Amino acid sequence: MSASVSDPTGLHRVLDDRVVLPQAAARLDARRELWPDEVRVRVEKLNLDAASYRQLEGKHAAPGGTVDGDAVRAEVLDIVATRGKMQNPVTGSGGMLVGTVEAVGEESPLGLQVGDRVATLVSLSLTPLVIEDGLRDWDGLAEQVPCDGYAVLFGRSIAAVIPEDLDPDLSLSVMDVCGAPALTARVVGEYAARGGEVTAAVVGGAGKSGSLSLAAARAAGATRTIGVVPHEREAALLREAGIADEVVLADARDPIALRDAVVAAGGPAQVTVVCVDVPGCEGGAILATAERGTVIFFSMATSFSAAALGAEGLAADVTMLVGNGYAPGHAAYALDLLRSVPGVRSLFERRLASHQGPAGGAN
Amino acid sequence: MSASVSDPTGLHRVLDDRVVLPQAAARLDARRELWPDEVRVRVEKLNLDAASYRQLEGKHAAPGGTVDGDAVRAEVLDIVATRGKMQNPVTGSGGMLVGTVEAVGEESPLGLQVGDRVATLVSLSLTPLVIEDGLRDWDGLAEQVPCDGYAVLFGRSIAAVIPEDLDPDLSLSVMDVCGAPALTARVVGEYAARGGEVTAAVVGGAGKSGSLSLAAARAAGATRTIGVVPHEREAALLREAGIADEVVLADARDPIALRDAVVAAGGPAQVTVVCVDVPGCEGGAILATAERGTVIFFSMATSFSAAALGAEGLAADVTMLVGNGYAPGHAAYALDLLRSVPGVRSLFERRLASHQGPAGGAN
Numbered sequence: 001m002s003a004s005v006s007d008p009t010g011l012h013r014v015l016d017d018r019v020v021l022p023q024a025a026a027r028l029d030a031r032r033e034l035w036p037d038e039v040r041v042r043v044e045k046l047n048l049d050a051a052s053y054r055q056l057e058g059k060h061a062a063p064g065g066t067v068d069g070d071a072v073r074a075e076v077l078d079i080v081a082t083r084g085k086m087q088n089p090v091t092g093s094g095g096m097l098v099g100t101v102e103a104v105g106e107e108s109p110l111g112l113q114v115g116d117r118v119a120t121l122v123s124l125s126l127t128p129l130v131i132e133d134g135l136r137d138w139d140g141l142a143e144q145v146p147c148d149g150y151a152v153l154f155g156r157s158i159a160a161v162i163p164e165d166l167d168p169d170l171s172l173s174v175m176d177v178c179g180a181p182a183l184t185a186r187v188v189g190e191y192a193a194r195g196g197e198v199t200a201a202v203v204g205g206a207g208k209s210g211s212l213s214l215a216a217a218r219a220a221g222a223t224r225t226i227g228v229v230p231h232e233r234e235a236a237l238l239r240e241a242g243i244a245d246e247v248v249l250a251d252a253r254d255p256i257a258l259r260d261a262v263v264a265a266g267g268p269a270q271v272t273v274v275c276v277d278v279p280g281c282e283g284g285a286i287l288a289t290a291e292r293g294t295v296i297f298f299s300m301a302t303s304f305s306a307a308a309l310g311a312e313g314l315a316a317d318v319t320m321l322v323g324n325g326y327a328p329g330h331a332a333y334a335l336d337l338l339r340s341v342p343g344v345r346s347l348f349e350r351r352l353a354s355h356q357g358p359a360g361g362a363n
Numbered sequence: 364m365s366a367s368v369s370d371p372t373g374l375h376r377v378l379d380d381r382v383v384l385p386q387a388a389a390r391l392d393a394r395r396e397l398w399p400d401e402v403r404v405r406v407e408k409l410n411l412d413a414a415s416y417r418q419l420e421g422k423h424a425a426p427g428g429t430v431d432g433d434a435v436r437a438e439v440l441d442i443v444a445t446r447g448k449m450q451n452p453v454t455g456s457g458g459m460l461v462g463t464v465e466a467v468g469e470e471s472p473l474g475l476q477v478g479d480r481v482a483t484l485v486s487l488s489l490t491p492l493v494i495e496d497g498l499r500d501w502d503g504l505a506e507q508v509p510c511d512g513y514a515v516l517f518g519r520s521i522a523a524v525i526p527e528d529l530d531p532d533l534s535l536s537v538m539d540v541c542g543a544p545a546l547t548a549r550v551v552g553e554y555a556a557r558g559g560e561v562t563a564a565v566v567g568g569a570g571k572s573g574s575l576s577l578a579a580a581r582a583a584g585a586t587r588t589i590g591v592v593p594h595e596r597e598a599a600l601l602r603e604a605g606i607a608d609e610v611v612l613a614d615a616r617d618p619i620a621l622r623d624a625v626v627a628a629g630g631p632a633q634v635t636v637v638c639v640d641v642p643g644c645e646g647g648a649i650l651a652t653a654e655r656g657t658v659i660f661f662s663m664a665t666s667f668s669a670a671a672l673g674a675e676g677l678a679a680d681v682t683m684l685v686g687n688g689y690a691p692g693h694a695a696y697a698l699d700l701l702r703s704v705p706g707v708r709s710l711f712e713r714r715l716a717s718h719q720g721p722a723g724g725a726n
Contacts, residue, residue, distance in 0.1 A: 009650070009677060011619060019617045021646045023676045024669075092668065126676045158678045179675065254382045256374060283384045287372070297667070297685075304660070304667040304685060305455065306387075312542065312688030313386045313489045314372060315521045322660075322667060322683035325675030 006035035008109075008155030013128055015084070022126035022154075028084035030128040030152070036107040037155035041099040041118060043129070046145040047172065048076075049095040051277075051300070052088035053143040060140075069140025076145070080131050087125035093300075094124030095143070096176060097151055098162070109155055117168075119175050120151070121158040121331060128152040160331040169352055171335065173208065178334035179325035180209035180298045181216035184273050186327065187294050191270045192221030201226040201262045201269035201288055203252045204276035205244055206234040206347065209298055212334055213273045214243045215341045226265045228252065230276075237350070241343030250284075252276050258284030274299050282306040289318045298323035369398030371472075371518030376491055378447070385489035385517075391447035393491040393515070399470040400518035404462040404481060406492070409508040410535065411439075412458040414640075414663065415451035416506040423503075432503030439508070443494050450488035456663070457487030458506070459539060460514055461525070472518055480531075482538050483514070484521040484694060491515040523694040532715055534698065536571065541697035542688035543572035543661045544579035547636050549690065550657050554633045555584030564589040564625045564632035564651055566615045567639035568607055569597040569710065572661055575697055576636045577606045578704045589628045591615065593639075600713070604706030613647075615639050621647030637662050645669040652681045661686035 006012045012035060014020060015027040022028055034040055048056075060071040080086050087094050101116045112118065120127060133148035153159055162171050184200070191198045200217035204210040205227025217225050227244030229235050230251060238247045250261035252274070258281075262269055268290040274281050279301045286307070289295050295318055297307065307320050338345050369375045375398060377383060378390040385391055397403055411419075423434040443449050450457050464479045475481065483490060496511035516522055525534050547563070554561045563580035567573040568590025580588050590607030592598050593614060601610045613624035615637070621644075625632055631653040637644050642664045649670070652658050658681055660670065670683050701708050 007619070009618075019619055020643075021618050021673070021676070023672060024643070024646065093672075122676045122678065123672055125672070156678045255372075255384050256370070256382055280383075280387070283387065300668050300671065302667045304665045304670075305663050307667075307685045308663065308688060309386060309456075309486055309488065310384070311685075313384070313485045315485065315519045315689050316687070317690055318687065320685035320687060322670045322674075322685060324679070324681065324683060325671060326678050327680055 006037050006155065008037060010126065010154035013152070023123065026083065028128045030084035030130045032130070032150065034103060034105045034152065036105045037109065038105045039101060039108050039110055039112055039153040039159070040103040041097070041120070041151045041153065041159070042102045043097050043099040043147050043149045043151050045098045046086060046124065046147050047095045047097065047176070048086070048143045048145060049088070049091070049093040050143060051091045052093045052095060055088055055090050067141060072140035073135050073138055077131060077135060080129055085124060085127055085129050092125065094127070096120050096172070097124060097127070098168070098172060099151065102150070110153060110157065110159060112159060117162045118159040119162055119172055120153065121160055121175060121178070121326070158326065163335060166335065166338070170338070170348060173348055173352060174212070174334050174338050175331050177209035177212060178330045179327060180273070180275060180323065181212040181334050181337055182327035182330035183296060183321070183323060184213040184271070185216040185220040185333070187296060187321070188217045188220040188222050188271050197223045198271065199224045199226065199267055199269045200271045200273065201228060201267055202244070202273045202275060203228045203258070203281060203285060204274070205229055205247070206238040207275055208348065208351065210275035211241065211243060211344050211347045212337055213275060215337045215344045217271065218243070219337065222271070224266050226262055226267060226269065228258065228261060237347065241347050243341060243343040252284055253278060253280040255283035255287050259287035262288035269293060271296065274302065277301050279303065282310045283314070286311050286314055286316045286318055289316070291317050294319040294321060296321045296323055369400050369518065371400060373489065373517035376515070386486065389446065391491045393447035393493045395493070395513065397466060397468045397515065399468045400472065401468045402464060402471050402473055402475055402516040402522070403466040404460070404483070404514045404516065404522070405465045406460050406462040406510050406512045406514050408461045409449060409487065409510050410458045410460070410539070411449070411506045411508060412451070412454070412456040413506060414454045415456045415458060418451055418453050430504060435503035436498050436501055440494060440498060443492055448487060448490055448492050455488065457490070459483050459535070460487060460490070461531070461535060462514065465513070473516060473520065473522060475522060480525045481522040482525055482535055483516065484523055484538060484541070484689070521689065526698060529698065529701070533701070533711060536711055536715060537575070537697050537701050538694050540572035540575060541693045542690060543636070543638060543686060544575040544697050544700055545690035545693035546659055546684070546686060547576040547634070548579040548583040548696070550659060550684070551580045551583040551585050551634050560586045561634065562587040562589065562630055562632045563634045563636065564591060564630055565607070565636045565638060566591045566621070566644060566648060567637070568592055568610070569601040570638055571711065571714065573638035574604065574606060574707050574710045575700055576638060578700045578707045580634065581606070582700065585634070587629050589625055589630060589632065591621065591624060600710065604710050606704060606706040615647055616641060616643040618646035618650050622650035625651035632656060634659065637665065640664050642666065646673045646677070649674050649677055649679045649681055652679070654680050657682040657684060659684045659686055
């Protein structure tokens with residue numbers, strides 16, 4: 001398909017024969033020229049999605065475990081050249097990018113100015129991208145990819161200006177998961193508006209999205225917040241951060257253990273937020289939630305059918321939400337939580353310093 | 364695991380080494396003796412889930428297409444003997460059963476009496492089952508399986524007494540999808556309570572769950588209902604039924620076509636209900652929905668990540684619900700819709716008479 005008129009979804013850049021949105025497309029038109037509602041960004045860094053990088057790393061590792069960085073780099077270059085976007089063909093995921101606005105179409109609704117330093121909050125899996133430096137400054141051995149090239153934002157894309165008062169890596173790390181606190185705050189706020197006790201349980205409470213969600217739940221009026229973590233090490237970190245009223249240990253994949261831990265800490269919860277990227281947490285989250293409560297699934301490891309059939313099989317009258325990564329103002333809200341809640345900031349800074357999270361599982 | 368104390372989830376009958384709920388279990392203990400909160404049902408018929416039967420049929424079909432019914436029957440017997448439940452190992456799905464209550468544990472909370480003729484509203488994939496007649500009355504060539512044997516219901520299971528004023532097959536056909544109208548009514552009712560226009564669009568509006576959802580949306584206060592169907596034949600049926608204010612044609616897998624069809628009919632919708640069992644409807648459903656609207660996904664073909672990343676990629680501030688098959692009173696509500704809305708009843712009766720739906724896709 002080739003279109004002379006643009007669509008805010010980016011449909012005009014889809015090269016597939018079938019009508020599909022850019023994310024589902026095999027190939028995008030990554031031409032440099034902009035349609036009137038588009039924005040072009042000069043890229044300085046790609047952050048590959050963790051699942052995508054793990055797949056590439058595993059594919060190009062020798063039996064002993066040594067990763068062939070040149071082969072990883074060659075494959076990323078090949079994917080982008082072939083597809084016009086960085087979307088891992090196996091995992092389907094992308095990542096995000098950082099860059100500087102270099103051109104703004106006259107009809108762009110995004111409110112960006114040339115020279116703004118921005119992070120994209122829509123996935124690389126739907127963002128037209130051209131790499132112009134052969135990724136010469138990347139060794140292929142980490143998810144952070146220094147890169148010179150350009151990317152295109154559509155009318156409905158989202159990009160956030162990187163604030164000047166925070167370390168850029170800290171901002172990016174927050175923006176990466178900023179949908180979770182926004183939706184948590186909205187849902188907890190709805191329960192709080194009805195009056196009465198509102199208990200919010202966050203599974204994976206010491207992780208990035210989990211710690212922000214705990215802080216958001218408290219800010220939105222939860223009367224009790226429960227952080228669920230898998231190990232004593234994470235429990236100690238979360239207690240020290242002081243962002244949960246109760247910290248409990250449970251394997252989220254064990255439905256009875258998760259239920260019992262949350263109930264013992266003052267549950268069941270009116271709102272349960274799942275922030276751990278491991279499969280099999282649906283049943284426990286449902287059982288940890290009160291009747292007429294809400295489960296918010298932010299983990300990409302969530303199985304739609306396990307959630308739907310699980311709730312039915314348990315005769316559980318709970319509302320189950322697919323965690324939407326977008327809400328208006330989500331990046332600004334998450335950054336404000338980071339600025340105003342010292343415990344959240346300390347968890348993020350500790351994570352950045354160690355180049356990985358306090359423990360596996362939580363994202 | 365072997366437990367002397369029962370758990371309302373049925374955990375005490377799981378034979379796996381890991382702690383998993385009955386639906387996720389490889390094997391259940393299908394012993395005849397009841398724990399105090401259980402109910403035993405004498406089975407007269409199994410209704411295999413459509414996806415499960417299709418898989419079995421395809422596996423045992425000759426190249427010419429002839430299905431080996433004996434082989435299908437043998438495999439069902441083997442699954443039930445091995446797993447203690449009828450859960451297709453490939454699709455993970457089960458189905459439902461009809462039978463008569465033959466024993467009620469003294470602590471059962473289900474309110475059933477010995478002699479009640481019931482349908483189970485929880486999946487066969489978590490229901491302990493023993494087949495005692497070798498399925499001798501089933502030719503293996505249809506989803507409806509005459510069967511003598513017994514099944515066990517847990518404390519949290521759901522079974523509905525089959526009403527005497529309706530054809531039992533009609534009742535079963537309604538109960539099979541009764542979660543959809545209940546949740547649709549709840550969500551539409553919440554929007555209606557805020558005042559203003561409420562447009563509800565049902566994708567797959569001529570199908571079983573779709574037609575009930577259209578009737579539920581209208582009953583709950585939708586000011587405009589839109590039924591989306593794939594072909595003119597279904598459109599004619601739906602117009603004749605008179606249960607949608609607008610009937611529009613669109614391929615639900617084409618996101619732009621679905622969006623444009625719903626918008627042309629008076630949308631975008633405050634509430635969009637997805638009732639077609641085909642993959643790839645997430646993007647169109649999101650685009651057909653107004654900002655701050657809600658998408659309810661009832662299709663088991665829904666992809667969690669396609670919904671989550673799709674909404675984020677489109678910067679769509681929509682609430683997305685995993686369609687929960689359970690809500691209190693859902694079976695009675697759906698049966699009441701069937702009794703009170705002639706157009707719904709005529710669609711169901713026509714479907715039963717033809718032994719299949721008005722068209723593929725809708726469930």
